[in-house]
Amino acid sequence: MFKALVVEKNGDGATSASVQTLDDDRLPDGNVTVVVEYSTLNYKDGLCLTSGGGLVRTYPHVPGIDFAGTIEQSDDPRYAPGDKVILTGWRVGEIHWGGYATKARVNADWLVPLPDGMTTRQAMAVGTAGFTAMLAVMALEDHGLAPGTGEVLVTGAAGGVGSVAVAILSRLGHSVAAVTGRAQLEPYLRSLGARRVIPREELSEPVKRPLESETWAGCVDSVGGSMLARVLGQMKYGASVAAVGLAGGAQLNTTVVPFLLRGVNLLGIDSVMRPYADRVRAWSRIQRDLPMDLLEAMVRPATLSELPELGAAILKGQVQGRVLVDVNA
Known part of the structure; x- marks a missing residue:
C-alpha cells in the first residue's frame, strides 16, 4: 500500500484532489520502484492540481513533476535497492504518475544518482x-x-x-x-x-x-x-x-x-528532456555552487494535503521561494 495525492475529474470536467491509500498494483509501468521521501511544488504542478492545463491526459492522476527518494526495487543494473536517486522532468507528473506519493514506479533512464554529500531533502529544496x-x-x-x-x-x-x-x-x-x-x-x-x-x-x-x-x-x-x-x-x-x-x-x-x-x-532552457550527461553536470554544479544555508532560507515546508491550495496560489504568483513537500508527513 502507498499514500498518494490523487486528482480526479468528474462528469462536468471539474477536478478535485484528495489524499488516498492505494494498492501497489495501481503504480504505473516502469522498471524501478522508488520510495519517495520529498517532492516540490512547481508551476506545472499547479496546473496539474487544478485544470490540468492540457498537461494531464488521463484521470485519476498523481501529479508531482519531481521527487527524491530511495530505490526499493530495480530491474535495471544501474540501480540497486538502497540507492538514493533524483527524478526531474520526462513528463512525469504530467502523463506519468509523479512524486506526490510515498511510492513511484518509473523508467530507470529518467533517474540520476543523488550527489555525494547531498540529502534527498536538499535535492528537492532545489x-x-x-x-x-x-x-x-x-x-x-x-x-x-x-x-x-x-x-x-x-x-x-x-x-x-x-x-x-x-x-x-x-x-x-x-x-x-x-x-x-x-x-x-x-x-x-x-x-x-x-x-x-x-x-x-x-x-x-x-x-x-x-x-x-x-x-x-x-x-x-x-x-x-x-x-x-x-x-x-x-x-x-x-x-x-x-x-x-x-x-x-x-x-x-x-x-x-x-x-x-x-x-x-x-x-x-528545457529541463524536461535534458540528456543524462547534462543532468549529472548540473547537479554536480548545484552541489558546488548553491549555498545550502541560502537554500534553506527559500524553503516553505508542505504536506500532500496542503498542495491543492498551494497549487492554486502558485498559479497566481503568490508563492515565494521553494515549497518542499514531505510526502510522508
Missing part, C-alpha cells in the same frame, strides 16, 4: 526549479558570461527558479539585479545576494524602440512576454538571455534588431 536555474546559468556561461562583465538580471526573482538563480549567480561573483512585482520581498532577495531590486513595472512596459542603453551582461528570464521583449533591447553586445518561463505570457512581440546589431543570444 527541485526542478533549481535544476532549471542551474541549466540557465550554465548556458549563460557557455556563451561567455563571466564575473566582472556587468550586471546580470533575474526576472521573476522571488519565484522558485528566480530565487535559486539569484543565489547561484551571487555565489559565483556576479552583480545581480532582481526584478519583482512584490516590493515587500526586497529584504528576501537581498538576503539571497541581489545587489539591487528593480520593481517589475520598470520593465513591463511594451517595447518602444528596438534598442535601449546596453545594460545587462546576462539575464535569466522566467517571465517572457513583454518583459522579455523589453530586456532583449537592453542587453550588452554579445550578451545572452536564458529563457526559462512564461509567467508573463507566451507571445514575444519584438524585432530581430537586438540579434542583428548587438549579437544578442536568446537561449531556450
Whole structure:
C-alpha cells in the first residue's frame, strides 16, 4: 500500500484532489520502484492540481513533476535497492504518475544518482526549479558570461527558479539585479545576494524602440512576454538571455534588431528532456555552487494535503521561494 495525492475529474470536467491509500498494483509501468521521501511544488504542478492545463491526459492522476527518494526495487543494473536517486522532468507528473506519493514506479533512464554529500531533502529544496536555474546559468556561461562583465538580471526573482538563480549567480561573483512585482520581498532577495531590486513595472512596459542603453551582461528570464521583449533591447553586445518561463505570457512581440546589431543570444532552457550527461553536470554544479544555508532560507515546508491550495496560489504568483513537500508527513 502507498499514500498518494490523487486528482480526479468528474462528469462536468471539474477536478478535485484528495489524499488516498492505494494498492501497489495501481503504480504505473516502469522498471524501478522508488520510495519517495520529498517532492516540490512547481508551476506545472499547479496546473496539474487544478485544470490540468492540457498537461494531464488521463484521470485519476498523481501529479508531482519531481521527487527524491530511495530505490526499493530495480530491474535495471544501474540501480540497486538502497540507492538514493533524483527524478526531474520526462513528463512525469504530467502523463506519468509523479512524486506526490510515498511510492513511484518509473523508467530507470529518467533517474540520476543523488550527489555525494547531498540529502534527498536538499535535492528537492532545489527541485526542478533549481535544476532549471542551474541549466540557465550554465548556458549563460557557455556563451561567455563571466564575473566582472556587468550586471546580470533575474526576472521573476522571488519565484522558485528566480530565487535559486539569484543565489547561484551571487555565489559565483556576479552583480545581480532582481526584478519583482512584490516590493515587500526586497529584504528576501537581498538576503539571497541581489545587489539591487528593480520593481517589475520598470520593465513591463511594451517595447518602444528596438534598442535601449546596453545594460545587462546576462539575464535569466522566467517571465517572457513583454518583459522579455523589453530586456532583449537592453542587453550588452554579445550578451545572452536564458529563457526559462512564461509567467508573463507566451507571445514575444519584438524585432530581430537586438540579434542583428548587438549579437544578442536568446537561449531556450528545457529541463524536461535534458540528456543524462547534462543532468549529472548540473547537479554536480548545484552541489558546488548553491549555498545550502541560502537554500534553506527559500524553503516553505508542505504536506500532500496542503498542495491543492498551494497549487492554486502558485498559479497566481503568490508563492515565494521553494515549497518542499514531505510526502510522508
